[in-house]
Amino acid sequence: MNQTTSSSSPTGTTRAIRGRVLHFQRDPQFHDDAYQYWEDGVLLVADGRIAAAGPYAELAPSIAPGTEVIDHRGKLIVPGFIDTHVHYPQTDMIASPSPGLLHWLDTYTFPEERRFAEPEYAAAVASFFADELLRNGTTSALVWSTVHATSADALFAESHRRNLRLATGKVLMDRHCPDFLRDTAESGARESADLLSRWHGKGRLSYAITPRFAPTSTEAQLAACGELARAYPDALIQTHVAENRDEVKWVAELFPQARSYLDVYDRYGLLRPGAFYGHAIHLDDDDRRRLADTGAAVAHCPTSNLFLGSGLYDFHQSDAHRLNLTLATDVGGGTSFSMLRTMNAAHKVARMGGYHLTALRMFYLATRAPADALGWGDRVGSFAPGNEADFIVLDPDATPLLGRRSARSETLEEQLFAFAMLGDDRVIDSVYVMGERAGV
Structure with missing residues (x-):
């Protein structure tokens, strides 16, 4: 579940987005290796597309000098x-x-x-x-x-x-x-x-x-x-x-x-x-x-x-x-x-x-x-290399109640469940379309 998803080289990266990163590869109802999750992860985005996704410690050396690094640590980054x-x-x-x-x-x-x-x-x-x-x-x-x-x-x-x-x-x-x-x-x-x-x-x-x-x-x-x-x-x-x-x-x-x-x-x-x-x-x-x-x-x-x-x-x-x-x-x-x-x-x-x-x-x-x-699996829906960089950032402290429950969450399932049961539009901290932050 925690292997790096990367292209042959993230050369040309224009933006790095750091945070808790989650995406899916298949249905978790039927597969144990259904998703990848990095507690301290990073998305590398080049020309509006995913160049790489994985642990920050592993990918940080490949981030070119001058690359814009956007820090969403503590928040969850998922596909839109x-x-x-x-x-x-x-x-x-x-x-x-x-x-x-x-x-x-x-x-x-x-x-x-x-x-x-x-x-x-x-x-x-x-x-x-x-x-x-x-x-x-x-x-x-x-x-x-x-x-x-x-x-x-x-x-x-x-x-x-x-x-x-x-x-x-x-x-x-x-x-x-x-x-x-x-x-x-x-x-x-x-x-x-x-x-x-x-x-x-x-x-x-x-x-x-x-x-x-x-x-x-x-x-x-x-x-x-x-x-x-x-x-x-x-x-x-x-x-x-x-x-x-x-x-x-x-x-x-x-x-x-x-x-x-x-x-x-x-x-x-x-x-x-x-x-x-x-x-x-x-x-x-x-x-x-x-x-x-x-x-x-x-x-x-x-x-x-x-x-x-x-x-x-x-x-x-x-x-x-x-x-x-x-x-x-x-x-x-x-x-x-x-x-x-x-x-x-x-x-x-x-x-x-x-x-x-x-x-x-x-x-x-x-x-x-x-x-x-939809036939768009090679374009959106995950952080596979080459996919369009449409993703969102979820804030576990968006409301007082959600914040208290998130602080007690010991597993990824518990945190996601709290988002689903207690969340609404207030949870959406940021929205990115083709790697660019959408003003909403």
Whole structure:
């Protein structure tokens, strides 16, 4: 766990960041050698990328004279958090009261999303949204826009300006939604392809093909999504599946030929690596096997699932099928942009199912796991040499209570658990994007 991760030579290092350094190489649930941790460690950064990571005593001699050394000793340096399911147009309707998902969509979500037809409004929310991500230590995300191409354009432009690694896509809905949010199978595919050609691969941006969920897309639109997926094999895919029982029942009525809700997407070629399925609560073993076999990923959204009363994610079955599991905030059904507060809820959801979700695994699910599932494992999510230097600094003394508990922590697991149970945005001491400190 404590070998140095380094390139052949850290020549050209422009910055050295010293502190307690932690990153993951694989899932700690299944591997003993899952992570590397150095109590007194250092990251060497050159041209915005990781040149080396390891014990300070070992790497200090290779730090060139004149290199800027930033001292975060006593604080924990980890890769930036990665949120795999978050709706930026729902930023201003977070914490809206509702008896359930479908009422919440009709009463709050759809009327708010209507406003994103206006470029100025979309741009203003995109700027605040990016601020909020960074303030909470989230440096990469798979994000939902609205049905309007202007909404995706606004977020892409804001993310590109900040040099963030981020993916989004215009939402596709051609039925069972208000007329003011409805596209067609043809117009949705055309606008998606146009956005893809403009933004996918530009800087650190990626495009996500985004049918909202099966009930709001006709078979013609889902077929068009499948055609887009085949035409752009490196594009991401995101949608919702099996979030609550009423939704599952509705899908069964709309698609009687499908074996299950997940099977609807499978029939159109939408299960593959880089495809993300939000919630995935009410699945059966065949669904889980199919997710595992295709390499698709689950975005677990515990604060949203609790807020909307959708259900409890089954960690036992998830592990049994070795699903590609990631953590997500799902703002605005989710109640916080903080991945630490999301970990808090995930741990409690797991306990309700008789499962102990360790802090080590929670941090893995918010860093390396999503990076790998997004196909970005060679770019972000760990301190492997050559990776982009997106990382955050966590302060164990951020609040009086956290400070007292941290002082009593005798193991790394205890310290991480304290961060997850007691932490929020106040814990985020510093955020670095491509090696540069982000002002948030």
